[in-house]
Amino acid sequence: MSLQTPMSPSRPISSRTFNLPSSSSSDTDGDDDPNNLPFPTALPRTDFLSPSFDAASYLSSLSDRHQTLEDLRQDLRDRSAAISTELLELVNANYTSFLSLGSELKGGEERVEDVRVGLLGFQRVIEEVKGRVGDRGREIQGLNTNLGGVRREIETGRRMLELSDRLELLEIRLALDGAEIDSDESEEDEDEDDSQIVGSSATKLAALAKNYTTIQALADDIGRDTPYVKKLTERITKCRTTILLDLGTTTKAAKKAGASGQEKLLKLMAIYATLDAQKEAIKALKGA
Structure with missing residues (x-):
């Protein structure tokens, strides 16, 4: 049976009673009780x-x-x-x-003191461990710094050796200080299209210019202010001067050759650009 609320405001219903329907008007006493x-x-x-x-x-x-x-x-x-x-x-x-x-708690002071002392001891141990870890970390950091310095020095040494080897090889190919050029190498450097023009072949001059620029890059990586590079500066400059002299002579010869030397002349201008020697190229063309 669902919850019921008063059916009519004109007839108040007891808070503990329900109105149940009756089948006849004679049943009144029992239903209203x-x-x-x-x-x-x-x-x-x-x-x-x-x-x-x-x-x-x-x-x-x-x-x-x-x-x-x-x-x-x-x-x-x-x-x-x-x-x-x-x-x-x-x-x-x-x-x-x-x-x-608070008033009922009594005793336990000794246990509390023991715990406090134990905690203080544990704190000291932790501080000691932290100190040792910090020292070890600083030591490792210093070793890593030293290792980085050693690696840089090794790399610098390797570049110094490479610079020395390349410079020596360039001097040999330029026949500086009485060095002799291998005859087979000279023949291989000759170009078929400019064999009739006086001077070195464009292929040989391009290879010499490339070797020179590599030497310059190594010197820059090592540092121009280092004593080793300063010691080699004169030799490097001499190689550049020799290449430019040979290049100038060949440029003049190619220009005099006329139409047959135009292709080689273009190659020689590219070599001047490789050496960053545009001013020398203009002088060579004007002086031809």
């Missing part, structure tokens, strides 16, 4: 203690309860007030116990 209606039992307190308690679901489950909605509300309000009273009494009782807790 509220003592004949079933009185609802009190709501179990355990119903509200469920972890999954849901108010809407719980109210829906009370559809068969013989009680008006207003009585149900009043019952819930009474129960809420009773719970609030119990909670207040519980808080007051525990609060009194809490206030007396």
Whole structure:
């Protein structure tokens, strides 16, 4: 049976009664007697203690309860007030116990002191470990820095050796300081299209210019201010001067050759650009 509310405001209904329909007008005394209606039992307190308690679901489950909605509300309000009273009494009782807790605690000072001393000792050990770890970290950092310096020095040494080898090879190919050029190499450097023109072949001059620019790049990587590079600067400059002299002579010869020397002349201009010697190229062309 669903929850019922008063049907008519002109006829008040008892908060604990229902109006049940009768089959005849003669049955009046028994139907109007509220003592004949079933009185609802009190709501179990355990119903509200469920972890999954849901108010809407719980109210829906009370559809068969013989009680008006207003009585149900009043019952819930009474129960809420009773719970609030119990909670207040519980808080007051525990609060009194809490206030007396400090006076009831006695002894234990020695145990507390032992724990404090142990914690202080543990703290000192941690500080010592942290100090050793920090020292070890700084030591490793210093070793890494030294290792980086050693690696840079090794790389610099390798570039110095390469610079020396390339410079020596370039001097040999330029026949500086009485060095002799291998005859087979000279023949391989000759170009078929400019064999009739006086001077070195464009292929040979391009290879010499490329070797020179590689030497210049190595000197820049090592550092122009290092004593080793300063010591080799004169030799490097002499190689450049020799290449430009040979290039100038060949340029003049190619220009004099006329149409047959135009292709070689273009190759020689590219070699001037490789050596970053545009001014020398203009002088060579004007002086031809």
